[in-house]
Amino acid sequence: MLGGATAQAMIKRNESAWQSFFALLDDPSEDPSPPGYWGNEEDGRTLQTYVRNDAYDIQWGERSRLDIRVGQDLKEEFEMGYYERLRLDVRGNPHWDGKSGRLTIEYDDIDDTFRVYQPVTVAVDPGSESAGDEIAALDLGVNTLVACSTTTGRRYLYHGRDLFERFRETTEEIARLRNQLEDGQNTSRRIRRLYRTRSRRRDHAVDACVRDLVERLSDCGIRTVVVGDLSADFPVTGSSRANEMVHNFWSYGELTDQLRNVCEEQGITVESRSEAGTSQQCPDCGQAERTCRHQSTLTCACGFEGHADLVASRNLLTRRIDNRTIARPMARPVRFQWDNHEWRSTTDASQSPTNSARTRKMSL
Ligand SMILES: [Zn+2]
Known part of the structure; x- marks a missing residue:
């Protein structure tokens, strides 16, 4: 029309x-x-x-x-x-x-x-440009897509479990259909469609996650994002976490590329740093030998208990600021679930409206 x-x-x-x-x-x-x-x-x-x-x-x-x-x-x-x-x-x-x-x-x-x-x-607010040298650190994964800690004390968790489960179900369906193919046939229209659906669903969610997070970070004056560098581990088969991501779900390289692009739009610098040991070290007493991980919880003999991926992002952050303690107290983490359209906060996250990003997205 x-x-x-x-x-x-x-x-x-x-x-x-x-x-x-x-x-x-x-x-x-x-x-x-x-x-x-x-x-x-x-x-x-x-x-x-x-x-x-x-x-x-x-x-x-x-x-x-x-x-x-x-x-x-x-x-x-x-x-x-x-x-x-x-x-x-x-x-x-x-x-x-x-x-x-x-x-x-x-x-x-x-x-x-x-x-x-x-x-x-948009007109760039000069105040926000100069505001702060605040830093955020991200831990990337599958069950938790992104865990983020910032020097402003904010913490974010984007849950990836449902998304990953859906991806896995589609993968299984593809395998089932492959088994039913006649001899000499190696694909079908339905299989091609499933592959496409699978990656588009994932890309849509991951893209939305990166945008949502980077906008939040930009709003609270973050100018540097530190991300754990897994790429060094890629040829090594011993890194099961890296392998799990590379082979099953999303590619670390694609995600960090996307992160760099969106950060660039917001004037945020991205640094990558080795994340070796960040997921075992206790953020309270600094020991790595006394901690124990059960599912997503990390506990330490000193009495500390917390979300393991948030701990990893926080350790990455404290290393980046040379083991100085983060000046502000840590807020309760804001948790997000993917609802197939957008990342919805499952905790109260009243956010000020942002004025610096560039594309609005709506559904008719
Ligand atoms: Zn401890």
Whole structure:
């Protein structure tokens, strides 16, 4: 139902894709592929369209809605009034105020949902730029996707268990279907679809996790993120944790790349450091020999008890600040669960609205 302005936006988008292709052709270090068709039904297609920034409005409130301008021909065809616009309900909350850019509407066939991405250009608050040299440390894993401790005393836990279970179930289903294939056949349409669904679900959740966390960190003045370096362990088979991640679920390299990209948008520096021993050391008495881990809990003979992954991130943090103690008391950790759309806090986490990030995301 989108009108002429949309056709124009599509043509512009197409033009810029070809222009960058031809520009890269002249660069001997690049090997560009021409802009492609967005898939087909069998391999999965991306249904996507654009709405020019002057052709839509979003009203935020109790019942948020998106109004899109529609051309006269379409109004007649769909019996809409002369001043009427295509009106859609929107779910989601804006985090930033700023000048609206070109809207992207994308159909997610796995969630059967239309998603809208709205870039906004924001004025950077000079106060937040200079605020603080605060540091956060992250421990990455599978059961806990990310555990984070900060020098501001905040702590975050993103639970990965459900996500991983779902990934594993799909993997088992793929194996079952493979066993049923006829001789000489090594894949099927259904198997290809499951692979695609599996990785898109995971990527969607991991991407959302990185964005959610980095925005929170940026808001409380974090300028440096330290992440445990597992890549050194990769060729070593003894590192079962690294192997578990590499082979089963997500790739450490992809996650840290994503982290670097999102941090860069927020002006945050990412450092990687060896995390050797961080998950065994007691944060209270500093001993590593007296601790014992049972499931996600680390206990120490000195009486300490805490979440093992949070302990690991906290040890990484204290090493980064040269074993000085963190000045502020540690707040109760904020825990997040993935609900297939967003990371929801399972504890109270009243957060101030952020004013520094760049893309709003909503669902129609
Ligand atoms: Zn201890």
